[in-house]
Amino acid sequence: MSKAVNQQLVDNISIILKKSLAADATLADLRAKNKASFKAIFKEDAGFNCSDNTFQPYVEEVANDLLAWQQSQDQQLLIALVKKIEQLFTVLGNFEASHS
Secondary structure, three states, rough: HHHHHHHHHHHHHHHHHHHHHHHHHHHHHHOOOOOOOOOOOOHHOOOOOOOOOOOHHHHHHHHHHHHHHHHHHHHHHHHHHHHHHHHHHHHHHHHHHHOO
16 A cells, blocks of 8 residues: 555655645746735645745655655544645645646
């Protein structure tokens, strides 16, 4: 089972990475036009350790969490990782829908 779970996590993070690159490019364009002045993508209580106004640090955190889970197979770490992935999919999807 963990091989299938691992592959699904890798696939999801790959999708998130591609979406985040496009979203960060859009954010850079919006900032150049003074239309994106927020300080962080997620609120402090969202479960992420990082805080940034681009998606890349969040994707990096999720990738690091995946590596940690691959080493430990800890269920609590897996649950936290899946929640972060879900949040990234939701926010990236909403961002794409509002800026495409």
